[in-house]
Structures are given as structure tokens and as C-alpha cells.
Amino acid sequence: MIKLENVSKIYPDGTEAVRDISLQIQEGELCVLLGPSGCGKTTTMKMINRLIPITEGKIYIDGTDNQELDENELRRDIGYAIQEIGLFPHMTVAENIATVPHLKGWTKKEARNRADELLELMGMDPAEHMDKYPVELSGGQRQRVGVARSLGANPPIMLMDEPFGAIDPITRDSLQDEFLKIQAEIQKTIVFVTHDINEAIKMGTKIALLKDGELIQYSPPAELLAQPKNQFVRDFVGADRTLKSMRLMRARDAMKSSPKTVSVDSDIGEVREEMESSDVDYLIVTDDSGRFQGWIRAADLDGESVDSMEEVLSRDVGSVGRETALSDALSVMLEEDVANIPVLGNDNVLEGILTFNDLQQVIGETYTEEGGGRQVTG
Amino acid sequence: MKGKRIMSVILITIMVGLTIYYTLYGSQGWYDPASGDELLIRTWEHIKLVGIAEFLAITVGISAGLLITRPGLKFLASPVTGIANVGLAIPPLALVAGVSPFFGIGFRPGIIALFIYSLLPVLRNATVGIEDIDQSIIESAKGMGMSRLQIFRKIELPLALPVIVSGIRYSTILCVGTAAIAALINAGGLGEIIMRGQSGNFGSLMLQGALLTAGLAVTLDWLLSEAEEKLTPEGLKLGKEIE
Ligand SMILES: Nc1ncnc2c1ncn2[C@@H]1O[C@H](COP(=O)(O)OP(=O)(O)OP(=O)(O)O)[C@@H](O)[C@H]1O
Ligand SMILES: [Mg+2]
Numbered sequence: 001m002i003k004l005e006n007v008s009k010i011y012p013d014g015t016e017a018v019r020d021i022s023l024q025i026q027e028g029e030l031c032v033l034l035g036p037s038g039c040g041k042t043t044t045m046k047m048i049n050r051l052i053p054i055t056e057g058k059i060y061i062d063g064t065d066n067q068e069l070d071e072n073e074l075r076r077d078i079g080y081a082i083q084e085i086g087l088f089p090h091m092t093v094a095e096n097i098a099t100v101p102h103l104k105g106w107t108k109k110e111a112r113n114r115a116d117e118l119l120e121l122m123g124m125d126p127a128e129h130m131d132k133y134p135v136e137l138s139g140g141q142r143q144r145v146g147v148a149r150s151l152g153a154n155p156p157i158m159l160m161d162e163p164f165g166a167i168d169p170i171t172r173d174s175l176q177d178e179f180l181k182i183q184a185e186i187q188k189t190i191v192f193v194t195h196d197i198n199e200a201i202k203m204g205t206k207i208a209l210l211k212d213g214e215l216i217q218y219s220p221p222a223e224l225l226a227q228p229k230n231q232f233v234r235d236f237v238g239a240d241r242t243l244k245s246m247r248l249m250r251a252r253d254a255m256k257s258s259p260k261t262v263s264v265d266s267d268i269g270e271v272r273e274e275m276e277s278s279d280v281d282y283l284i285v286t287d288d289s290g291r292f293q294g295w296i297r298a299a300d301l302d303g304e305s306v307d308s309m310e311e312v313l314s315r316d317v318g319s320v321g322r323e324t325a326l327s328d329a330l331s332v333m334l335e336e337d338v339a340n341i342p343v344l345g346n347d348n349v350l351e352g353i354l355t356f357n358d359l360q361q362v363i364g365e366t367y368t369e370e371g372g373g374r375q376v377t378g
Numbered sequence: 379m380k381g382k383r384i385m386s387v388i389l390i391t392i393m394v395g396l397t398i399y400y401t402l403y404g405s406q407g408w409y410d411p412a413s414g415d416e417l418l419i420r421t422w423e424h425i426k427l428v429g430i431a432e433f434l435a436i437t438v439g440i441s442a443g444l445l446i447t448r449p450g451l452k453f454l455a456s457p458v459t460g461i462a463n464v465g466l467a468i469p470p471l472a473l474v475a476g477v478s479p480f481f482g483i484g485f486r487p488g489i490i491a492l493f494i495y496s497l498l499p500v501l502r503n504a505t506v507g508i509e510d511i512d513q514s515i516i517e518s519a520k521g522m523g524m525s526r527l528q529i530f531r532k533i534e535l536p537l538a539l540p541v542i543v544s545g546i547r548y549s550t551i552l553c554v555g556t557a558a559i560a561a562l563i564n565a566g567g568l569g570e571i572i573m574r575g576q577s578g579n580f581g582s583l584m585l586q587g588a589l590l591t592a593g594l595a596v597t598l599d600w601l602l603s604e605a606e607e608k609l610t611p612e613g614l615k616l617g618k619e620i621e
Contacts, residue, residue: 051521075523086518090536090611100522133613149522159521 001027002048002157002189007057009043009213017043019213020057025206027156028187032200035210036236041193044210045159048191049078061157076100079150079158079188083165085142087134093119093145094130100152118148121182140171147179151186161193176202197237201225201244209233222248246326246362254326254362255343255352261286264293264313268306271296284342284350285313292319292342292350319344322351326362329354379607386600393593397586404582411582412571421590424567427485427557428594431492432550439497439549440542443504447534449526455505462502470495470556478563488557488565495556496549503545507538540610547602554595558587568594 002025009018018040025031033041046052048059050071059066066074087096097118098111106114112130119126122144134142147163164172164179176199183190194200200207201221208218217229225245228234237244261284262271275283281298294315306312318336320329322345333341339356397417404411412420446454474491481487511534519529561569568587575583 049521051517072523072525075521077523080518080521082514082518082521084512084514084517086512086514086516088515088519088533088613089617090613092613099519099524103523103528133616135613135617146518152522 001025001060001062002031002191003060004044004048005058005060007044007047007059008055009040009047009052010055017213018047021210021213021215022057023208023215023218025189025191027189029205030183030188030190030192030203032204032207033191033193033210034197034200034204034207034236035195035216037195039210040213041195041210042161043213045161045191045193049075049080049159051075072103076103076153077155077157079152079155079160081146081150081158081160081163083162085146085166087142087145087149089134092131092133093137096134096145097149097152099149100155104153106153114152114154115148118151119145121151122148123178124148139167140175143167143171143175156189158188158190160190162195163192164199165194172199179203198244198247201248209236243327246330246359249326249362250322251320251324251326251329251343251354252322252351254358255354256358257352259284259350259353261350262296263288264309266309268301268309268312271309272301275301282340284353285309286350289347290350291348292344317342319348320354321345326359330359333359379603382600382603386596389596390593390600393589393596397589397593400582400586400589404586406580406582409578409580409582412574412586417571417586417590420566420568420571420587421594424554424557424569424591424594427488427492427560427565427567428550428553428598431489431496431557432546432553434489434493435496435500435549435553436546438493439500439545440504443501443542444508447505447508455509459502459505459509462498465494465498466502470552470559471562474556474559474562483563483565485565487563488560488567491560491563491565492553492556496553499545499549499552500542501545503541503548504538507541507545508534510541511537536611537614540606540614543602543606543609547599547606550598550602551595554591554598558591 004021004023007018007021008016010016021044023031033044035041043052047054048061048066050066054067061069061074061078088099091099094112094115097115098106101111101114115130116126119129124141124144129137129141129145134145137145143164143166147160150158150160150163164175167175180203192203194203201224204221206218206220207224209216209224211232217224217233219227222245224233225237225241225248228237228241234241260274260278260280262274264285264287271283275281275298283296285293285296287293294313295317296309296312297314300306300312300314318332318338319342320332322343324332324343329341333339333354333356341354342350343352343354345351400411401414401417442458445451446458473495474488477487477491477494481490515533515537516529519533524532557565557567558569558572561567561573568591570587572584572587572591575581575585575587
């Protein structure tokens with residue numbers, strides 16, 4: 001756990017970079033420091049591992065005042081990754097990753113095994129990359145090695161200053177995804193600096209939004225989007241925050257569970273009855289184990305005589321997963337030109353159904369709220 | 379590197395060959411070229427001049443150059459490299475001539491002049507070699523908990539080494555040439571032969587001195603570039619190839 005208590009920083013030249021910030025980061029949380037350039041994100045982060053001395057206030061790490069620890073020992077227990085990466089050009093990838101293990105007195109073999117393990121974790125073939133030099137790597141690979149290096153001695157806490165800042169958007173996106181997967185496994189306590197609102201929303205357990213050295217709002221991403229504290233926050237998260245919150249919400253949050261279904265083995269008569277009695281114009285078809293098979297539409301049952309399920313069952317239709325973001329679910333609906341879409345779990349088992357109405361409702365909620373905000377501030 | 383090696387060997391062979399030719403067949407009427415013995419003695423003097431001056435320059439230059447990159451003395455780094463750069467603009471002849479009013483003439487004043495002149499590139503490169511290291515490298519080293527000394531030994535020194543050695547190489551070549559001029563103040567060395575030839579307007583003598591001086595410079599340049607190559611970390615060499 002990291003705790004900042006009334007922390008301020010005034011640089012020797014008089015710049016007040018950080019003003020009276022207090023916040024707590026729980027174990028296993030990823031706290032994003034977010035804000036415009038020059039708002040004091042880097043300064044705040046570097047006071048945690050004492051690369052920058054604190055002017056006022058205290059920082060506790062797992063309850064211990066960080067000023068009471070030996071600064072080098074402290075830093076060896078806190079992973080550190082920066083935008084410029086700063087790989088050592090005269091050392092191989094393995095040697096770079098082994099930096100902190102080496103400082104901590106691990107044996108060569110232990111350190112090398114660790115490098116192997118971390119490269120694997122970062123999705124780089126160890127055998128191929130261990131003995132390369134940084135110049136021989138691509139930008140994205142260097143960034144991965146930088147992150148691997150910061151995880152070197154398995155520190156419980158990590159500081160990351162725009163760790164994915166210097167790469168193209170597509171690589172960045174996949175690095176973020178991979179890192180989130182890794183984080184779900186390793187559960188570090190992380191301070192993550194970025195000025196990119198989308199990255200913050202995607203990565204953060206909580207977001208600390210700073211402005212001119214002051215902490216403006218400290219909340220989980222969804223709350224930051226739904227309840228911006230003031231106009232600055234509203235402006236910073238952007239007018240498209242509805243879309244952003246749709247990116248944050250999952251299909252499982254908006255779906256209706258246990259929709260009406262019929263078995264793939266039922267005969268057409270039963271299906272007709274079922275539709276009439278429950279007054280719906282479609283039914284979802286599943287098999288015995290609840291796996292999604294397709295749709296039957298009322299329109300297809302009308303007119304000509306239909307006598308087998310196969311004739312009217314549309315199998316080849318879109319679906320989404322439980323964890324699919326609502327924004328993605330919406331694109332699938334638009335692409336497939338449907339107003340309902342099944343939400344599937346493992347092994348295609350039907351979990352629920354997401355309707356266009358459900359989505360509209362979600363969008364509606366945020367819009368009402370946003371409209372209110374606009375009126376107040378003109 | 380291989381090309382340089384071959385070129386150096388060819389050049390040195392030609393120079394030494396020509397010197398031997400002029401020693402054997404360079405007589406003009408009653409003028410005789412310098413004897414083989416004298417050439418050896420003068421060459422040895424020349425090597426001593428360069429060796430001692432360069433030894434001092436390297437010792438003082440590297441220590442001082444590295445010292446002014448340390449946190450407390452950093453403010454000195456840029457004025458000192460500035461002075462070194464300006465100092466290098468002084469023609470060697472002016473420096474050699476300027477030393478003697480204060481220190482007299484002979485071997486020692488020669489060493490002093492050579493030392494001052496050779497010091498500058500060594501000092502400058504030692505400082506620049508450290509200063510030019512990407513700050514993010516130092517920053518990440520610090521952030522991972524390396525001590526000042528560990529950063530110096532494991533990061534700064536190996537990364538600056540090629541620049542430092544190239545300063546030494548530049549300084550040494552400069553020193554070989556300047557040492558020839560130091561004969562002006564009776565410091566000895568191959569310059570004595572060149573000047574004797576010049577005052578008697580005797581080409582063979584001048585060529586003997588000049589060829590051997592040039593040969594010495596080419597030899598040292600070659601040896602030191604081999605050293606530079608050896609001391610450049612693998613990861614940096616690859617970088618140069620890729621660029
Ligand atoms: N060493 C320093 N001396 C004086 N002022 C500084 C120093 N470092 C940073 N500042 C100032 O402190 C303020 C906060 O800087 P900081 O680097 O923490 O911002 P940041 O939020 O990380 O910005 P960015 O997104 O551009 O990295 C800025 O106004 C900056 O100019
Ligand atoms: Mg910053």
C-alpha cells in the first residue's frame with residue numbers, strides 16, 4: 001500500500017509542482033496519475049521512490065515512512081519504468097533485465113532464469129532475444145524489455161511513467177492489453193502516469209486527476225466519467241465520455257439474463273405456440289447444454305408451411321462475450337443490423353441477451369446527467 | 379577496420395622504405411643525410427617526448443575530465459570543455475614558442491608545451507563522453523537503486539570509454555606533430571633533423587625527418603584505433619553498423 005499525506009513539492013527555482021496531495025493506493029490497485037502536461041504527475045511519482053526529495057508531507061510505503069529507508073534499498077524494491085525506457089545499450093537484454101536481481105545479490109543463474117521467465121511473460125521468445133542488444137530490438141520490443149526489467153526482482157510496487165508513450169497506437173493498444181492480463185496475474189501495486197484519458201480509463205483501478213499540482217478528483221474510471229466533479233474534469237474527460245463509458249462497461253452489465261429460449265429439438269408446432277403465448281417475434285434456440293444455436297423469427301414461420309426447425313433456424317448470426325465492451329457490442333449490432341444480440345459465455349453457453357434498448361438506456365442515463373451539467377455552467 | 383589496417387601497413391612501409399632510401403642514397407654533393415644511428419636516437423627522443431607528455435596528459439586529463447562530471451562539480455563541465463575547445467584553436471607553433479619565455483628551452487619545456495596541448499582533447503573527451511550519455515539511461519539506473527559508484531563504474535565508464543579513447547588517439551596524433559615543432563625550443567626529437575635540413579635547404583634531411591614523423595603518427599593512430607575498437611562495447615558497435 002502506498003499512502004501520500006499532504007505531499008507538496010516546491011522546486012529550488014520556486015515552481016510549486018505539487019500542492020498538498022493526499023491519496024492512498026491499495027495493494028493490487030493500479031492508480032493512474034492523469035492530467036495535462038506540467039501538472040506534476042512525474043514529480044508526484046518520483047517522490048515515491050525518492051528520485052525527487054519531498055518538500056512537505058509524508059509518503060508511506062506499507063506503513064513505513066519512505067524517508068526512513070535507505071534510498072537505494074527502497075528503489076530496488078520498487079519497479080521503475082519510464083517513457084524513454086533507458087535500456088543500457090552496452091548490456092544484453094538478459095543483462096538489462098537482471099539489473100536489480102544482480103544488485104540484490106542473486107546468482108547469475110537465478111537472474112538469467114528470471115530474465116527468461118519475464119521475456120516469456122512479455123510475449124518475447126527468450127531464446128531469440130536474451131542475448132540481443134537493445135539496438136537490435138524494435139521500439140515495441142524495447143518497451144517490453146523496459147517493463148520486464150522493472151519487474152526484474154519481482155517488486156511488490158511499480159512506478160511507471162508513460163511506459164507505453166513512445167510507440168505507435170496499435171502496438172500501444174496491444175501492450176496495454178497484455179499488461180492488463182499480466183497485472184491480473186501478478187497483482188502489483190502500481191502508480192501509472194499518463195496524460196492520455198483513454199489509457200487511464202482502460203488501465204486504472206482508480207484515476208487521480210491532477211491540475212497545476214493539485215489533486216482534483218480521485219475515483220474509479222467509471223465514476224470519473226459518470227460524475228465529474230467540476231468543469232475541468234468534464235472538459236478533460238471529453239465530450240465523448242458516453243462513448244468512453246461504453247468502452248468501460250461490459251455486456252454482462254447491460255444484458256438481460258435468462259431470456260426466453262426453445263430447444264433445438266422441439267418441433268415447429270411447439271415453437272409457434274410458444275411465440276404466440278409469450279407474444280414475442282423471435283426466440284433463441286439452444287441445445288440441451290444451453291449452448292446457443294441460433295434464432296427463429298416469427299416472420300419466417302408465417303405463410304408457407306414450415307415443418308422442420310432447420311428450415312427457419314438462422315445459425316450464422318453475431319454474438320458477443322460476457323466481457324465484450326458495450327462499445328464493441330454496439331458495433332457488432334450495427335454491422336449485423338440487428339437490435340438484439342446474444343451474450344455468450346464459455347463454450348457458447350447462452351448467458352443473456354443484449355438489446356438496443358438496453359444500450360439506449362445506458363446512453364440515455366449519461367446524457368441526461370451531462371445535459372444537467374451543461375445547464376449549470378452555461 | 380580491416381581496410382584501415384591494410385592502409386596503415388602500406389603507408390608505414392612506404393614511409394620507412396623511403397626513409398631508408400634517403401638514408402642510403404640521399405647524398406647531394408658534400409651534404410650527407412642523417413645516419414641510421416642518428417635517426418634511431420632522434421626517433422627514440424621523439425617517442426619519449428610524446429610518451430611522457432601523453433602519459434601526463436592522459437593521467438591528468440581523464441582524472442580531471444571525469445571529476446568535473448560528478449554532481450558537485452558539474453557546473454565546471456561546460457566552461458572547461460569550452461576552454462579546451464578554444465585552446466585547441468591555438469596553433470601548436472604559437473604554443474611551443476609561447477612556453478619558452480617562461481620555462482626556457484630544452485627537453486623539459488618541450489614536455490610542458492606538449493603536455494598542455496595534449497591535455498585538451500583528453501580532458502574534453504572524458505567530460506563529453508560522460509555528459510553525452512542519454513540522461514534517461516542514468517535516470518533508470520538511479521531509479522532501480524544503483525549507487526553513484528555503481529552507476530559510474532557499470533554504466534557511465536563503459537559508455538564513455540570509446541569517446542575517451544578516441545580523445546587519447548586524437549591527442550596522441552596531435553602530440554606527434556607538435557613534438558616535431560618542439561625542436562624549435564631544442565626539445566630534441568625528429569624535428570631537429572627536419573630543421574637542420576630546412577636551414578641547409580637540404581631535401582633529403584627534411585624528408586627523413588618528415589617521413590619518420592608521419593610514420594610514427596600513422597603507427598600510433600593505427601594502434602590506438604585498434605584499442606578503441608577493442609574497448610567499444612558490443613552493443614554500441616552494433617548501433618553504429620545499423621545507423
Ligand atoms: N527540476 C525542476 N526544476 C524546476 N521545475 C521543475 C523541475 N521539474 C519539473 N518542474 C516543473 O514542475 C511542474 C511539474 O512537472 P512534472 O514533470 O511533474 O509534470 P508532468 O505532469 O509529469 O508533465 P508531463 O506530462 O509533461 O510529463 C512543471 O511546471 C515543470 O516545469
Ligand atoms: Mg512527466
